[in-house]
Amino acid sequence: MPHSQITDVSILIAEDEEALLDSMTEYLELFFEKVYRAKDGQEAYQSYLKHHPDIIIADINMPRLDGLAMIRKIRENDRKTKIIITSAHSDQERLLQAIELHLVKYLIKPVQSDRLKTLLLSLVDELRSQRHTxxxxxxxxxxxxxxxxxxxxxxxxxxxxxxxxxxxxxxxxxxxxxxxxxxxxxxxxxxxxxxxxxxxxxxxxxxxxxxxxxxxxxxxxxxxxxxxx
The missing domain is CATH 1.10.10.10 (Winged helix-like DNA-binding domain superfamily/Winged helix DNA-binding domain)
Structure with a gap:
């Protein structure tokens, strides 16, 4: 591996398309040592409660508990976790519902890997600055x-x-x-x-x-x- 993994910032990826979840997880593990994954909103919320990830990437449409509903539950007591929503172009109207959820970014699928990497590394710097590390x-x-x-x-x-x-x-x-x-x-x-x-x-x-x-x-x-x- 050409670079060392980030060990002090953890990330959760929530995506119901299994092939996309696998590829996203594999990509994130190039940069982060602690990557958690979930195939639906309910599983993602339970993972959030267990691991308290620093960053969450969640699809807007997921079974059992959709992305927006999951984020609303998280935001009841947590305004600090950095949350990124991914969506298809057809979800533009639903994204308007997410404005009050204090999201970092809305990314339209297919997500460009270079753009995602730049965004995540900027969030890592921001988190470290907040922690004074x-x-x-x-x-x-x-x-x-x-x-x-x-x-x-x-x-x-x-x-x-x-x-x-x-x-x-x-x-x-x-x-x-x-x-x-x-x-x-x-x-x-x-x-x-x-x-x-x-x-x-x-x-x-x-x-x-x-x-x-x-x-x-x-x-x-x-x-x-x-x-x-």
């Missing part, structure tokens, strides 16, 4: 609000200086931060200290051991880059 490699992420490092739901314990460096690097993801800037950030309360490249190199080595390989890369003569992609 920065996704790193291999299911690691940085909690920008609490200044903590996690792998899945498990905290990776950092020493005070390691945490301070992570905070600085995470505020400039995929950008070079010079060793001098890191040193000044660490010792901002001790301006009389002399810069030591060895001290920074040693600290960065210890920090790298707590992160996936190549999360922090050295840019020779420039500084260090925290890579999130």
């Amino acid at each position: 920065l996704a790193l490699k291999e299911a690691f992420y940085w909690d920008t609000l609490n200044q903590k490092l996690f792998h899945d739901a498990e905290e990776i314990v950092l020493k005070p200086r390691e945490r301070k460096v992570m905070s600085l690097l995470c505020s400039h993801p995929n950008q070079s931060v010079s060793a001098i800037d890191i040193y000044n950030h660490l010792y901002e309360d001790q301006p009389e200290r002399d810069f030591s490249s060895h001290a920074i190199a040693s600290l960065m080595k210890r920090l790298r051991q707590k992160l996936p390989k190549d999360t922090i890369k050295s840019a020779y003569g420039v500084g260090y880059i925290l890579q999130t992609k």
Whole structure:
């Protein structure tokens, strides 16, 4: 697989056409580790109650419980879950009924994969921003609000200086931060200290051991880059 899967955002696909459900599930699993599927509205609602997905893609017409009825039930207590409706051109009038349901988007079938991918990745960014998290490699992420490092739901314990460096690097993801800037950030309360490249190199080595390989890369003569992609 050319890219790593998204592990911190889950998605539910609800579609009654079995072949389309299979192909949509297969496509979504290219990008998301947690993909739930349902073949009708009732099954989708039960899956929602069990898994609390972050994003739902639902067909407007489904047996047992149609898409709009399912979304109305969800919206009774939940305005946060991102919901996308898919429909045929003939459903345009029914889409007007969905305006008050706070949907992210209405997609007309057949759904273009590139358009869907762009939309989903923008929702992932939005969800992460709302959670105050920065996704790193291999299911690691940085909690920008609490200044903590996690792998899945498990905290990776950092020493005070390691945490301070992570905070600085995470505020400039995929950008070079010079060793001098890191040193000044660490010792901002001790301006009389002399810069030591060895001290920074040693600290960065210890920090790298707590992160996936190549999360922090050295840019020779420039500084260090925290890579999130």
